[in-house]
Amino acid sequence: MSNNQSIFSPRYVALSVGIILSVMAVGFEGLAVTTIAPSIAGDLKGIHLFGWIFSTYLLAQIVGTLVVGRIIDKKGPAAPFTYALVLFIVGLIVAATASDMYMMILARAIQGLGAGAMMTCVYTAISLSYPDELRAKILGAFGTAYVLPSMLGPYVAGLIAGQWSWRFVFWGILPIIILSALLSLPAFRKLKVHSTQEGNGATSTWLALLLTMGTGIFLAGLGMLPKITGVILSIVGLAIMSYPLRKLLPKGTLTFQRGMPAILATRGLFFAAYVSTQNFLVLGLIDIKGISPANAGLIVASAALSWCLFAYLQGRWDTADQGLGRNKRIILGVLLLTLGFAVVFWIPTVTPTLAVIGQIIAGIGMGLAHPTSGAVAFAHTREEGAGETSANLQFADSFTPGVVIGIGGAILVVSQAAGLTMQSGLIVTMGFNLVLILMSLFASIRITSESSISIQSGIK
Numbered sequence: 001m002s003n004n005q006s007i008f009s010p011r012y013v014a015l016s017v018g019i020i021l022s023v024m025a026v027g028f029e030g031l032a033v034t035t036i037a038p039s040i041a042g043d044l045k046g047i048h049l050f051g052w053i054f055s056t057y058l059l060a061q062i063v064g065t066l067v068v069g070r071i072i073d074k075k076g077p078a079a080p081f082t083y084a085l086v087l088f089i090v091g092l093i094v095a096a097t098a099s100d101m102y103m104m105i106l107a108r109a110i111q112g113l114g115a116g117a118m119m120t121c122v123y124t125a126i127s128l129s130y131p132d133e134l135r136a137k138i139l140g141a142f143g144t145a146y147v148l149p150s151m152l153g154p155y156v157a158g159l160i161a162g163q164w165s166w167r168f169v170f171w172g173i174l175p176i177i178i179l180s181a182l183l184s185l186p187a188f189r190k191l192k193v194h195s196t197q198e199g200n201g202a203t204s205t206w207l208a209l210l211l212t213m214g215t216g217i218f219l220a221g222l223g224m225l226p227k228i229t230g231v232i233l234s235i236v237g238l239a240i241m242s243y244p245l246r247k248l249l250p251k252g253t254l255t256f257q258r259g260m261p262a263i264l265a266t267r268g269l270f271f272a273a274y275v276s277t278q279n280f281l282v283l284g285l286i287d288i289k290g291i292s293p294a295n296a297g298l299i300v301a302s303a304a305l306s307w308c309l310f311a312y313l314q315g316r317w318d319t320a321d322q323g324l325g326r327n328k329r330i331i332l333g334v335l336l337l338t339l340g341f342a343v344v345f346w347i348p349t350v351t352p353t354l355a356v357i358g359q360i361i362a363g364i365g366m367g368l369a370h371p372t373s374g375a376v377a378f379a380h381t382r383e384e385g386a387g388e389t390s391a392n393l394q395f396a397d398s399f400t401p402g403v404v405i406g407i408g409g410a411i412l413v414v415s416q417a418a419g420l421t422m423q424s425g426l427i428v429t430m431g432f433n434l435v436l437i438l439m440s441l442f443a444s445i446r447i448t449s450e451s452s453i454s455i456q457s458g459i460k
Contacts, residue, residue: 007130007138015129016138018184019122020145025176026115028149029092030057032156032173033108036166043166046101055219056105057112058402059212064116065398066208066248069391072124077387078188081121085181088114089174096170116398121188123390127378128191135378136318136326139371140311147304147311207244214240215403222410226417234410250392260380262446264392267373269440270334272400273433274366276408277341278303280433284347284426285355299355303340303363310367318375326372326379327447333369334441337362341437345430347423369444376447408432 007016033040037053040046064087068080091111098104122142130138160168218237224230246254252261278300285296314329340362344350350358374393381389408429415425 005134007134007141012130014183015125015187016141018180018187019125019138020141021176021180022118022122022184023142023145024149025173025180026119027146029111029173031149032169036161036169039161039166040104041101044098044101044104046104052105053108055216057108058398059216060109060112061116061398062212062215063208064113065120065391065394066211067205068117068120069387070204072121072387072390077121077124077191080117081188082185084114084117084121085177088118089177092170092174096167116394120387120390120394123393124386125188125191127381127386127390129187132323132379133319136323136371136375137315139374140315143311143367143371144308147307204248207247211241211244211248214244219406222406225410226414256443256446258446260377262443263373263377263380264396266330266334266440266443266447267393268396268400269436269443270337270369271397272404273341273436273440274337274362275401276404277344277362277430277433279405280408280426280429281344281355284350288347288423288426289350291352299352300359302356303359303366306360306363307367310364311371314368314372323375323379326376329368329372330376330447331444333365333372334437334444336365337369338437338441340365341430341434345434347426347430404436
């Protein structure tokens with residue numbers, strides 16, 4: 001393939017634009033809800049159910065992600081992608097017309113199912129449609145499309161909710177997702193897989209549901225800490241989660257075994273640490289440093305800018321070295337994430353300037369490590385395992401951040417119950433994120449570059 005081949009050349013342009021619009025719609029919706037959730041809960045008189053606006057989405061996303069990966073490897077991505085789009089659109093309409101909080105929670109569950117399945121299908125399309133030489137570029141564009149809403153999403157959503165109604169936020173996403181469907185569905189229908197797997201989808205579905213149940217119990221327990229009920233629920237949830245995690249993830253993921261397990265462990269850990277650090281840094285800047293929410297948002301947006309820039313650059317570097325430097329770029333990216341987190345770790349000394357520096361460094365790390373880890377994962381993947389790998393990648397991007405943020409919130413609650421200040425609790429939370437990124441760094445060293453390595457038994 002010619003080195004000047006582009007993801008926007010005639011052969012790929014419709015699919016590329018459709019993928020980018022899909023990712024932007026899902027990313028904007030997720031971030032927009034963060035901004036408008038207080039208004040939703042207030043208007044629908046459901047403040048006591050506020051947390052379920054987010055938890056329901058996460059739990060449903062787990063099911064959508066895990067179940068659809070197996071379906072893709074048996075029947076191809078076209079039908080699952082169509083159903084995922086329909087689910088996401090229905091979820092948007094139900095949310096926009098919700099008359100009470102229970103209807104909104106149902107809408108968020110439908111959206112989560114659709115979003116999890118949709119992103120898994122998108123990853124599969126990248127694996128099946130683009131040659132290895134272009135995957136780093138489309139994955140870089142994928143990351144940019146997801147990150148850009150972090151700069152504009154909260155502000156735009158707040159503006160729409162303030163000027164009109166939070167309902168128009170959901171209505172406004174509909175044209176984007178419909179345009180994405182019109183562009184990408186024809187390309188999805190052309191994608192075929194050669195299934196060699198036996199039919200055990202029912203077992204995998206039950207494992208996915210068991211993992212979702214365990215995660216829900218675990219997160220609910222974390223929210224009740226330090227009460228004894230919270231401790232019991234957290235332990236029970238963790239115990240329930242452990243079995244399906246071992247069965248659904250490639251063997252050796254939890255022990256950083258070389259090859260695909262190390263790739264997924266690296267990605268899950270650094271992505272969770274990044275998202276958690278972003279969330280709790282904003283909390284620290286607002287509650288400890290007295291910075292306005294708008295300015296705190298601008299500070300963390302600096303990471304989005306450097307992420308986008310280096311996601312683009314890594315695609316060019318990947319072309320220049322024909323993918324031979326991918327492992328080094330992942331390790332360098334995780335190292336930079338470690339440095340960026342270290343800059344903002346000690347909350348008492350963090351100034352706005354230091355926070356911006358730390359965020360820019362972390363953004364560079366994400367721009368290098370995130371798309372490159374996806375490209376390496378697909379290089380390890382046989383065609384008939386594209387859905388499995390796609391589900392694994394999407395799982396790493398959705399499950400681990402949700403769990404880690406829940407743990408971080410629990411650390412704050414327990415710290416305050418123990419008589420510590422919010423500042424002390426945030427230091428412990430940021431220290432936990434730093435431990436995660438150091439674990440990711442260790443896992444990244446165990447990634448191997450040979451594309452001939454077979455995928456271990458993964459998400460079924």
